[in-house]
Amino acid sequence: MDVPATLKPVEKPTSDAQSHSGAEILIKTLADLGVDTIFGYPGGAVLPVYDALFDNHDLKHVLVRHEQAGTHAADGYSRATGKPGVVLATSGPGGTNTVTGIATAMMDSIPLVVLTGQVPTSVIGNDAFQEADIVGITRPITKQNYLVRDVNNLESVLREAFHIATNGRPGPVLVDLPKDMLNTKARFKGTKHVDIPSFKPTIHGHQPQIAKAARMLSEAKKPLIYVGGGAILGEAWKEVTEFAERLNIPVTTTLMGLGAFPESKPQSLGMLGMHGTWYANMAMTECDVLLAVGARFDDRVTGRLNGFSQNSRKIHIDIDPSCIGKNVDVEVPIVGDVKRVIPAIDKLANPPEISEWWDTIHSWQKEHPLVVPEADDQIYPQHMIKMISEITDGNAIVVTDVGQHQMWAAQHYQYNHPRSWITSGGLGTMGFGFPAAIGAAMACPDRDVVCITGDGGFQMLTCELATAVEYKVPVKIAIMNNACLGMVRQWQQLFFDNRTSYSVFGSNNPDFVKMADAYGMIGMRATNPKEMKEVLQKAMAIKDAPVLMDFSVVKEENCYPMVPSGAALFEMVESDEECKR
Amino acid sequence: MSTTVMTKDYRHTLSVLVKHNLNTFSRIIGIFSGKGFELESVTFASEAEPGMARITITTYGDEKTVEQINKHLHNVVDVLKVTDLTHKKCIERELAIIKVSTAKVGRPEIMLIAQAFKAKVIDITTDKLALEVTGNTDKVDAMIEVLKPYGIAEMSRSGSVALKREFQGAVNIN
Incomplete structure (x- = not known):
C-alpha cells in the first residue's frame, strides 16, 4: 500500500541544524507526518511533551478523562477517516490504561500510534515511581513497539511507527519515551523516506x-x-x-x-x-x-x-x-x-x-425477513434502531458498544456508506462506544454521529461526558436502556436456565438524564415511540453540543436470528420458542 | 524449553533471520506461547552481519500448523527471512554435556559408549564422567537413551543450530 495521502508530508524538509529537545522533535515529527489531532492525558513522565504542546497551535490536543477513552477516541477518529489515531499517555498507569484500547485496535486492525512516557533510562528496571514495562505488556497486542533509548533515533522511530501502523494490515504501534529522551537535545532531520527491508507487505495478487x-x-x-x-x-x-x-x-x-x-x-x-x-x-x-x-x-x-x-x-x-x-x-x-x-x-x-x-x-x-416488533406504549429495541436509521436517513456515523444493542444496530440500521459504522468487533470491548464516538465526531464535524450504546457499556466510561462537553462535541448518545446486561441475560436465559446471575441492574442504574444535567449537557428521556421520535428529532437538530437520550426499552427482548454457540450457521434460531426446542 | 513432544506430528527446524534486538526475540517466543504452538528448542545468537541475529527453532506440528507458524513469524516486523529446513538438505548440529555416574559399571564401559558416539570426555571425578557430544538431535537423543540406565546426574543441551546446505543434491557427509 502506498503511504496514504493523509501521511504525505505537509511541509518541505527543513535543513534546520538547530538542536531541539526530544519533546520538540516529537511534536515536529507528528506535524510533519500530517497529524492534526492527538488524544491524551498528562502525567510526570510526559511533562516535557506537554510543555512543548503548551506553545504549539498546529496540533490539537484533546484532553480526555481516562487514557482508555483516549485510545478508543483515537480509534474512532481513525475508523471514521482512515488516518492513524494518535494517543499520548504517561508512564505506568497511563500506559496500562491504554492496554484495552490497544487490544481493541489490534483485533480490528486499526492504525494507532500510542506514545507513552517512561521513567528515565537510568532508572528503568528499578521499580521507579510510575514505572511499568509497557513494551513488554503490549507486545502481543501491538503490530510493533519501541523503547527509544537514543534521542537521535526518536524521529526515525516515529516515522517507522506511522509507516508500520498504516501499511499492510494496519494495526497499533506503541512508542515508549523515557523522560530523559524527551529532555535531551538532538537535531530534527526531516528525512521523510522510510525503508524497512523486513517489512514489505505483498500488494499485488498472484x-x-x-x-x-x-x-x-x-x-x-x-x-x-x-x-x-x-x-x-x-x-x-x-x-x-x-x-x-x-x-x-x-x-x-x-x-x-x-x-x-x-x-x-x-x-x-x-x-x-x-x-x-x-x-x-x-x-x-x-x-x-x-x-x-x-x-x-x-x-x-x-x-x-x-x-x-x-x-x-x-x-x-x-x-x-x-x-x-x-x-x-x-x-x-x-x-x-x-x-x-x-x-x-x-x-x-x-x-x-x-x-x-x-x-x-x-x-x-x-x-425469513428481519423482524421489527412495534408497539404504541413501549419501545422495542429493534424499533429504536429503525427509527434512528429513518430519522438520520441512513447517513449518520453509528458508533456502538458491545452486546444486544450492537447486534440490533448492525441488523436494523441501513448502512450505505463506508466508515459509517464503528464498533469493537474482534475484542468486543464494552465502554468503547462513547469515547470512539467522540473521536469520530471530532474527525468528521460535518456528519451526524450517533452513539448507540447500552446502559452497561455506557457506564464504563461516562467520565468522557466531561470531554464531550468541554469540546462541544455534537455526539448524540442514544442509550438503549433495558436496565440489564442484555446479551449476558439473553445467554443466561437461553443456555443457563434463566439464572440471571449478576446481569440485572434494575433500579440501581443512575438517572442518566440527571447525569447529563450534572455535566452541563442536554439529557432527554423517552419511554414510548412517540416520545422517542420527538426526542430524536430534537437531538438531531442540535449541532453544537452533545446530547444524551435515555430510551427505556422492552427489557426481556432477545436478539434473533441467533446461531447458538457451537451450532452451525444453518442451525440458527429465530425465537425463544425455537431455541427451547 | 518445553519438551512436550507430539509424536504424531513432524519435527520442523526453522531458521529465522532477524534484526538483533531482544524485543524481536521476545515477540517470536510470544508467538509460540501466545498462540499455543509447540517449541522444542530455540537458539539465538549474532549473525556474521552486524546488527543481525539468527534464531533456530525446532517445533512440532502438522504441515498446516507449521505453515501458520511460518506466516506468523513472517508477520513480525523485524523478521527478514524464515527458512523451513525440514524438507531441505541441511547441516544441523546440537551440543550436549552429560554427566554420567560411573558407580554402577566403572569408567571403561561408559568411555566405550562415548567412543561409539564420537563423544569427548571433558571431566572426570571419582564417581562421574562428563561427556561432550555433538551431532544432529537424533544422535544426541540416542546417546542420552543409551546412557540413561547408568544414571545421568546432570545434562545441558544447546538446542539445534542449523543452516541450509549450499548443495541440495543427494550428498550426506555427516
Missing part, C-alpha cells in the same frame, strides 16, 4: 490465482461474496460494489464490513454470522463458490466449522497471509491488497448464470 478465481466465479451456479473489514481498511468499497453489481453476485458483509457494500443495493444480503440474517447464513451454507474479501473467517461468522459452507470452493483475498487458511481451508489463496485484486479479478470474470440461485435467495428473504 496473477494465475486471480485468473483461477475469475474462472471459478464466472462458472459458478451459486456464488457468494463475503466482505469483511479489510474492504473498509483497504478503501476498496467502490471496487467491491462495482464488481458485485456487474457480476450480479449476492454480497454478505461481516460485522466489520458493514458499509463496504451499500445495503440498499439488491445484491446485499446484510450481515452474516451469529446474529446475521437468515438468508445470508443460508447463502453461506449453500453457496458453491465463495469469494472472501478482507475477512478472516472469525468464529462468530463461521459457527461450527464442520458445518460451515461445506460445498463451496473458496477464494480468499487478504493482505495478511496468516489470515488465510487459519480457520478454514481455502482452494485459492490470494495475498494482496483488495483494492488491487478485486479490479484484477473483475477484468477477467464474466457474470455467471445464476437466476435460480437468486430465486432461492429471494424466497429465503420472503420467508
Whole structure:
C-alpha cells in the first residue's frame, strides 16, 4: 500500500541544524507526518511533551478523562477517516490504561500510534515511581513497539511507527519515551523516506490465482461474496460494489464490513454470522463458490466449522497471509491488497448464470425477513434502531458498544456508506462506544454521529461526558436502556436456565438524564415511540453540543436470528420458542 | 524449553533471520506461547552481519500448523527471512554435556559408549564422567537413551543450530 495521502508530508524538509529537545522533535515529527489531532492525558513522565504542546497551535490536543477513552477516541477518529489515531499517555498507569484500547485496535486492525512516557533510562528496571514495562505488556497486542533509548533515533522511530501502523494490515504501534529522551537535545532531520527491508507487505495478487478465481466465479451456479473489514481498511468499497453489481453476485458483509457494500443495493444480503440474517447464513451454507474479501473467517461468522459452507470452493483475498487458511481451508489463496485484486479479478470474470440461485435467495428473504416488533406504549429495541436509521436517513456515523444493542444496530440500521459504522468487533470491548464516538465526531464535524450504546457499556466510561462537553462535541448518545446486561441475560436465559446471575441492574442504574444535567449537557428521556421520535428529532437538530437520550426499552427482548454457540450457521434460531426446542 | 513432544506430528527446524534486538526475540517466543504452538528448542545468537541475529527453532506440528507458524513469524516486523529446513538438505548440529555416574559399571564401559558416539570426555571425578557430544538431535537423543540406565546426574543441551546446505543434491557427509 502506498503511504496514504493523509501521511504525505505537509511541509518541505527543513535543513534546520538547530538542536531541539526530544519533546520538540516529537511534536515536529507528528506535524510533519500530517497529524492534526492527538488524544491524551498528562502525567510526570510526559511533562516535557506537554510543555512543548503548551506553545504549539498546529496540533490539537484533546484532553480526555481516562487514557482508555483516549485510545478508543483515537480509534474512532481513525475508523471514521482512515488516518492513524494518535494517543499520548504517561508512564505506568497511563500506559496500562491504554492496554484495552490497544487490544481493541489490534483485533480490528486499526492504525494507532500510542506514545507513552517512561521513567528515565537510568532508572528503568528499578521499580521507579510510575514505572511499568509497557513494551513488554503490549507486545502481543501491538503490530510493533519501541523503547527509544537514543534521542537521535526518536524521529526515525516515529516515522517507522506511522509507516508500520498504516501499511499492510494496519494495526497499533506503541512508542515508549523515557523522560530523559524527551529532555535531551538532538537535531530534527526531516528525512521523510522510510525503508524497512523486513517489512514489505505483498500488494499485488498472484496473477494465475486471480485468473483461477475469475474462472471459478464466472462458472459458478451459486456464488457468494463475503466482505469483511479489510474492504473498509483497504478503501476498496467502490471496487467491491462495482464488481458485485456487474457480476450480479449476492454480497454478505461481516460485522466489520458493514458499509463496504451499500445495503440498499439488491445484491446485499446484510450481515452474516451469529446474529446475521437468515438468508445470508443460508447463502453461506449453500453457496458453491465463495469469494472472501478482507475477512478472516472469525468464529462468530463461521459457527461450527464442520458445518460451515461445506460445498463451496473458496477464494480468499487478504493482505495478511496468516489470515488465510487459519480457520478454514481455502482452494485459492490470494495475498494482496483488495483494492488491487478485486479490479484484477473483475477484468477477467464474466457474470455467471445464476437466476435460480437468486430465486432461492429471494424466497429465503420472503420467508425469513428481519423482524421489527412495534408497539404504541413501549419501545422495542429493534424499533429504536429503525427509527434512528429513518430519522438520520441512513447517513449518520453509528458508533456502538458491545452486546444486544450492537447486534440490533448492525441488523436494523441501513448502512450505505463506508466508515459509517464503528464498533469493537474482534475484542468486543464494552465502554468503547462513547469515547470512539467522540473521536469520530471530532474527525468528521460535518456528519451526524450517533452513539448507540447500552446502559452497561455506557457506564464504563461516562467520565468522557466531561470531554464531550468541554469540546462541544455534537455526539448524540442514544442509550438503549433495558436496565440489564442484555446479551449476558439473553445467554443466561437461553443456555443457563434463566439464572440471571449478576446481569440485572434494575433500579440501581443512575438517572442518566440527571447525569447529563450534572455535566452541563442536554439529557432527554423517552419511554414510548412517540416520545422517542420527538426526542430524536430534537437531538438531531442540535449541532453544537452533545446530547444524551435515555430510551427505556422492552427489557426481556432477545436478539434473533441467533446461531447458538457451537451450532452451525444453518442451525440458527429465530425465537425463544425455537431455541427451547 | 518445553519438551512436550507430539509424536504424531513432524519435527520442523526453522531458521529465522532477524534484526538483533531482544524485543524481536521476545515477540517470536510470544508467538509460540501466545498462540499455543509447540517449541522444542530455540537458539539465538549474532549473525556474521552486524546488527543481525539468527534464531533456530525446532517445533512440532502438522504441515498446516507449521505453515501458520511460518506466516506468523513472517508477520513480525523485524523478521527478514524464515527458512523451513525440514524438507531441505541441511547441516544441523546440537551440543550436549552429560554427566554420567560411573558407580554402577566403572569408567571403561561408559568411555566405550562415548567412543561409539564420537563423544569427548571433558571431566572426570571419582564417581562421574562428563561427556561432550555433538551431532544432529537424533544422535544426541540416542546417546542420552543409551546412557540413561547408568544414571545421568546432570545434562545441558544447546538446542539445534542449523543452516541450509549450499548443495541440495543427494550428498550426506555427516
